[in-house]
Amino acid sequence: xxxxxxxxxxxxxxxxxxxxxxLALDDTVAVAPxxxxxxxxxxxxxxxxxxxxxTLVDTPGFQRARRALAWMQEQRSTAADHPDxxxxxxxxxxxxxxxxDEVELLSPIVEGGGILYVVDGSKPYGPEYEAEMEILRxxxxxxxxxxxxxxxxxxxxxxxxxxxxxxxxxxxxDAVQARFDQRLELLRAFGQMREEWRAPMDRxxxxxSADRDRRRRRAATTVADMLxxxxxxxxxxxLAAEDDAEPHRDALEGQYKERLRTIERDARRDVERxxxxxxLARQESSDxxxxxxxxxxxxxxxxxxxxxxxxxxxSSGAIAGGxxxxxxxxxxxxxxxxxxxxxxxxxxxxAAEWSSSVRVFQLPGMERVGLAGKRVQxxxxxxxxxxxxxLGRARFHHALVEGRTHARRDDLVVDHExxxxxxxxxxxxxxxxxxxxxxxxxxxxxxxxxVGQRTDxxxxxxxxxxxxxxLP
Amino acid sequence: xxxxxxxxLQGRRDHDADPRVLRQRDRAIATAVPTRASTxxxxxxxxxxxxxxxxxxxxxxxxxxxxGLSFVLTVLGLIAxxxxxxxxxxxxxxxxxxxxxxxxxxxxxxxLLWLGFLVSALPAGALRAIPLLRELxxxxxxxxxxxxxxxxxxLPAETRHTLTRTFGEGRAHQRVFGRVxxxxxxxxxxxxxxxxxxxxxxxxxxxxxxxxxxxxxxxTAEAVTPERLHVLFDAxxxxxxxxxxxxxxxxxxxxxxxxxxxxxxxxGDATTSGADPARLGRWWTFVLASMITYGLLPRVLAxxxxxxxxxxxxxxxxxxxxxxxxALDRMDAPAVAQQAPVPEVASAPDAPAVEAAPGPTGGxxxxxxxxxxxxxxxxxxGVLADSLDVTSISAVDRAGxxxxxxxxxxxxxxxxxxxxxxxxxxxVVKAWEPATMDAIDFVRALRDALGEGRRIVVAxxxxxxxxxxxxxxxxxxxxxxxxxxxxxxxDPEQESNS
Numbered sequence: 004x005x006x007x008x009x010x011x012x013x014x015x016x017x018x019x020x021x022x023x024x025x026l027a028l029d030d031t032v033a034v035a036p037x038x039x040x041x042x043x044x045x046x047x048x049x050x051x052x053x054x055x056x057x058t059l060v061d062t063p064g065f066q067r068a069r070r071a072l073a074w075m076q077e078q079r080s081t082a083a084d085h086p087d088x089x090x091x092x093x094x095x096x097x098x099x100x101x102x103x104d105e106v107e108l109l110s111p112i113v114e115g116g117g118i119l120y121v122v123d124g125s126k127p128y129g130p131e132y133e134a135e136m137e138i139l140r141x142x143x144x145x146x147x148x149x150x151x152x153x154x155x156x157x158x159x160x161x162x163x164x165x166x167x168x169x170x171x172x173x174x175x176x177d178a179v180q181a182r183f184d185q186r187l188e189l190l191r192a193f194g195q196m197r198e199e200w201r202a203p204m205d206r207x208x209x210x211x212s213a214d215r216d217r218r219r220r221r222a223a224t225t226v227a228d229m230l231x232x233x234x235x236x237x238x239x240x241x242l243a244a245e246d247d248a249e250p251h252r253d254a255l256e257g258q259y260k261e262r263l264r265t266i267e268r269d270a271r272r273d274v275e276r277x278x279x280x281x282x283l284a285r286q287e288s289s290d291x292x293x294x295x296x297x298x299x300x301x302x303x304x305x306x307x308x309x310x311x312x313x314x315x316x317x318s319s320g321a322i323a324g325g326x327x328x329x330x331x332x333x334x335x336x337x338x339x340x341x342x343x344x345x346x347x348x349x350x351x352x353x354a355a356e357w358s359s360s361v362r363v364f365q366l367p368g369m370e371r372v373g374l375a376g377k378r379v380q381x382x383x384x385x386x387x388x389x390x391x392x393x394l395g396r397a398r399f400h401h402a403l404v405e406g407r408t409h410a411r412r413d414d415l416v417v418d419h420e421x422x423x424x425x426x427x428x429x430x431x432x433x434x435x436x437x438x439x440x441x442x443x444x445x446x447x448x449x450x451x452x453x454v455g456q457r458t459d460x461x462x463x464x465x466x467x468x469x470x471x472x473x474l475p
Numbered sequence: 476x477x478x479x480x481x482x483x484l485q486g487r488r489d490h491d492a493d494p495r496v497l498r499q500r501d502r503a504i505a506t507a508v509p510t511r512a513s514t515x516x517x518x519x520x521x522x523x524x525x526x527x528x529x530x531x532x533x534x535x536x537x538x539x540x541x542x543g544l545s546f547v548l549t550v551l552g553l554i555a556x557x558x559x560x561x562x563x564x565x566x567x568x569x570x571x572x573x574x575x576x577x578x579x580x581x582x583x584x585x586x587l588l589w590l591g592f593l594v595s596a597l598p599a600g601a602l603r604a605i606p607l608l609r610e611l612x613x614x615x616x617x618x619x620x621x622x623x624x625x626x627x628x629x630l631p632a633e634t635r636h637t638l639t640r641t642f643g644e645g646r647a648h649q650r651v652f653g654r655v656x657x658x659x660x661x662x663x664x665x666x667x668x669x670x671x672x673x674x675x676x677x678x679x680x681x682x683x684x685x686x687x688x689x690x691x692x693x694x695t696a697e698a699v700t701p702e703r704l705h706v707l708f709d710a711x712x713x714x715x716x717x718x719x720x721x722x723x724x725x726x727x728x729x730x731x732x733x734x735x736x737x738x739x740x741x742x743g744d745a746t747t748s749g750a751d752p753a754r755l756g757r758w759w760t761f762v763l764a765s766m767i768t769y770g771l772l773p774r775v776l777a778x779x780x781x782x783x784x785x786x787x788x789x790x791x792x793x794x795x796x797x798x799x800x801x802a803l804d805r806m807d808a809p810a811v812a813q814q815a816p817v818p819e820v821a822s823a824p825d826a827p828a829v830e831a832a833p834g835p836t837g838g839x840x841x842x843x844x845x846x847x848x849x850x851x852x853x854x855x856x857g858v859l860a861d862s863l864d865v866t867s868i869s870a871v872d873r874a875g876x877x878x879x880x881x882x883x884x885x886x887x888x889x890x891x892x893x894x895x896x897x898x899x900x901x902x903v904v905k906a907w908e909p910a911t912m913d914a915i916d917f918v919r920a921l922r923d924a925l926g927e928g929r930r931i932v933v934a935x936x937x938x939x940x941x942x943x944x945x946x947x948x949x950x951x952x953x954x955x956x957x958x959x960x961x962x963x964x965x966d967p968e969q970e971s972n973s
Binding site: 070224 | 495598810811812817819820875909911916
């Protein structure tokens with residue numbers, strides 16, 4: 004059985020390409036307020052390995068619908084002949100500039116495609132559409148009316164009434180704002196046009212759902228890698244034994260912060276690419292990054308509070324102390340549990356303060372083999388809040404990217420002040436994370452040991468991203 | 476090792492590549508690799524499939540350079556071992572070889588260095604609680620790294636460049652390769668050490684067969700007595716005492732070979748009973764067994780361990796390196812692609828714009844309402860007259876939309892016949908609907924019928940005060956190339972309110 008083909012047609016500049024761009028996750032589709040941007044039909048097959056499940060075809064808009072319909076009506080025919088008349092029209096005017104756009108959009112339909120007739124629900128209905136819909140009716144192909152409100156949905160009801168007279172199925176989808184589940188729902192509706200299209204479209208929905216999960220997993224992998232790299236990051240410099248380390252502190256701290264920024268920027272790009280946003284212009288203030296990552300005073304956005312860090316430390320300490328108590332069969336009356344909790348809490352409270360962790364290692368005897376006598380190093384950070392801040396920012400960015408359709412052409416504005424409910428962890432998500440972060444911290448900057456936590460961290464981040472609502 | 480290095484190189488390439496392309500590529504590779512194959516085999520198959528010719532050449536060079544490095548280290552070890560042995564076992568018959576410094580060089584020092592290897596080899600986490608040992612480990616590894624750097628500097632420039640580039644890319648892209656580098660470094664040092672001991676032992680055996688070596692021992696400290704030394708030597712000989720009794724010194728041997736600095740030198744109890752010169756030569760078996768047991772064997776064990784750990788680290792890296800895991804994910808997941816296989820056709824640029832000539836003002840207007848753009852019977856008509864540069868509206872007709880082409884043609888003829896020279900044909904259109912060729916055809920037909928000079932005004936009715944739509948119409952009409960065609964916007968709702 005051949006895969007269904009859905010031809011997206013309509014009046015010029017009514018969002019056909021936006022619909023295609025959103026459904027095909029392709030931000031290279033030309034979308035512009037200027038009419039006539041699409042000049043040739045272009046196919047977007049959904050391929051799974053070597054199998055095509057369905058194909059969307061973007062087309063130019065009708066330009067001379069009344070004239071084309073007049074030509075068809077001049078052909079003496081009965082209703083049964085109408086599809087043949089349309090075919091004849093296409094054959095007659097193929098290569099002729101007069102009906103170039105009509106031929107371009109009708110060709111895939113007469114070859115067996117289903118019709119998706121797109122209108123703009125933010126603009127009123129008018130009689131100029133009737134010739135177009137009449138031509139489409141003449142094709143005799145399965146069809147659906149699709150209202151795409153480009154802006155306010157002021158005239159959706161009016162359009163529903165009008166389209167209902169020509170199309171058995173009418174749906175509304177805002178191509179720019181549509182959520183992923185709304186897009187899938189529309190694809191299911193495509194399957195309702197014809198019985199034999201139902202199965203491939205249901206399968207397409209399954210495939211796309213699984214693909215979305217994989218993309219989220221890929222994004223989680225990127226975020227997890229970013230966190231491990233940030234937590235194990237250090238920059239250093241070898242010095243002669245008699246050199247003073249202090250003058251190098253500022254320069255090294257600067258390098259350290261710049262490296263953190265680069266790690267985050269690269270991760271942002273990879274998350275966007277995971278969702279096939281390849282040329283996304285992002286507006287994100289680097290000052291905000293500076294504040295979020297390095298200024299403890301502004302950690303109210305994504306960081307954990309001192310109290311929460313103390314609580315997390317206490318629970319970890321209590322677990323460790325509890326093991327000792329259990330091994331003593333309760334003879335210590337929970338003393339170790341209490342001690343562990345108190346120590347963990349104290350450490351958590353203390354670790355909330357930012358520290359750039361400048362360390363100096365003595366390297367005795369190194370001069371003889373051409374190395375300096377000591378090494379001054381910034382990082383890895385001992386600060387417990389860093390991964391939470393970085394993860395919070397990544398989570399917000401991911402929610403924006405995941406919710407963004409490919410029809411949007413504006414910049415991605417990552418305004419962290421608008422993170423809203425995304426700036427806190429719920430259902431003790433942070434407890435699971437803290438266990439992993441603690442192990443990474445214990446690797447003390449040794450990436451090859453910290454990376455052993457990669458799988459667990461990817462799982463935890465993936466769970467977090469999956470339960471985070473997407474943002475329009 | 477090749478796979479490991481290839482992963483380091485490929486990691487960088489994949490990092491900058493389009494994920495869609497990677498998905499297609501790796502999914503295609505997956506079809507040629509049995510799904511039941513081990514992770515390692517699948518990664519190896521993958522890396523062999525994706526490597527480009529440039530990287531293959533690079534890897535070949537790195538492989539050659541590493542082999543060359545191992546060879547150089549082996550040769551250097553042999554030279555150093557024989558050199559040291561030649562110095563220690565220097566014997567011209569005038570004075571016997573001092574046993575204790577010999578054992579210090581070939582037993583004590585190797586054992587101390589071997590302990591250094593053990594400290595370096597332990598996981599960093601295992602030494603966390605012991606600060607001094609941890610510092611020692613860091614320094615030993617830094618020292619080993621410095622030695623490796625010094626050795627690299629001795630290599631030819633091209634080989635050095637190839638090695639540093641490949642390792643550098645590995646380090647820069649994924650620090651997960653660090654553990655392999657540690658074991659590689661330690662492994663190469665063990666290779667040097669094994670060669671050193673082999674060289675020393677070979678030299679010693681050679682000397683034993685061609686020279687009548689004599690060994691004595693001496694000590695100034697009174698605490699070092701023959702009895703105590705015998706206990707030590709006996710303990711040292713424990714590993715081979717069961718099968719090589721000739722290599723186990725007796726107390727008499729120890730006593731008889733003590734060297735006293737009297738005159739030109741006196742051995743053992745020669746002053747009282749005379750020394751047996753054969754006892755001086757008997758020590759060679761003990762020395763040889765000690766060199767093998769405490770010098771060579773620990774190093775062979777260390778080299779074996781380093782080699783095994785290198786292989787394990789390589790295997791771990793292959794299984795855990797993000798580049799490999801990502802590749803496996805792509806191989807296992809169906810390649811879902813939705814993008815168009817052909818690029819978008821660029822739209823043709825608009826025809827050059829023609830500036831509208833300033834026409835006569837005033838006069839009557841014949842209004843043509845295109846596709847129900849205006850309620851011609853109501854107040855909107857009055858607003859339109861006010862907003863246009865005309866004295867009156869002489870007629871209002873309908874075209875476009877639901878009218879037929881024949882009706883449009885008749886209307887064009889009617890307008891041409893009735894419009895005075897100073898009048899204007901005003902086509903009222905919906906600004907929010909794009910200017911299709913249907914409307915442009917009508918304007919052209921109108922111009923053909925009116926002839927040059929008479930004004931045509933396209934009045935684009937705004938929706939919600941949107942001027943962008945009017946600008947679109949103006950652009951399209953300007954592109955028609957009619958100097959007596961003007962486009963203006965108007966808004967009945969807004970203007971009637973004001």
